[in-house]
């Protein structure tokens with residue numbers, strides 16, 4: 417079976433990517449399957465630079481087709497923070513819970529109409545030092561004032577999709593799989609993967 421390595425340690429992200437690629441008949445592995453892989457230092461200034469760095473570093477190590485995904489939350493009232501720092505927003509030893517606490521405290525007193533935000537996802541696909549694709553997707557929402565629902569991961573219990581009036585924490589994962597930043601980026605990657613695998 418064909419293998420696609422996803423250069424991630426984030427289980428929430430991996431679960432979504434596996435679900436979205438399920439129809440491709442590809443064995444989707446991750447850094448959990450390559451415990452001795454080099455650590456990727458995310459020192460890029462953009463989602464794209466970090467996604468590429470993850471893919472290039474891990475492709476060089478595995479010698480396999482590798483996907484790097486870098487994503488995050490941009491909040492308008494916070495000048496687009498936490499952005500590329502979303503995973504480590506609360507500093508050393510950051511967890512989803514602490515990141516969410518920090519987000520809420522930064523937005524304390526900010527009225528609903530100024531709580532607009534978007535998730536962004538950039539995905540890079542690399543094999544043998546060649547960049548096969550670099551694509552991006554986004555998803556607009558608003559930041560809630562309290563946690564709602566337990567689905568998803570990261571900031572999802574606070575990320576309201578206005579069209580549904582519900583957070584990604586409350587919405588069924590099948591809806592997130594249709595409209596999320598990651599699903600929009602992956603839809604473009606899937607076209608490249610289909611071409612890549614055609615012979």
Ligand code: ITT
Nearest residue numbers: 424425426485486487488489502503569570571572
């Ligand atoms: P890898 O680098 O190992 O892939 P990571 O968690 O460090 O894992 P990122 O650097 O791309 O990944 O940071 C992504 C962060 O953005 C993630 O930890 C969440 O805090 C947030 N995030 C991204 N997509 C999200 C989503 O769909 N739902 C909730 N939070 C999300």
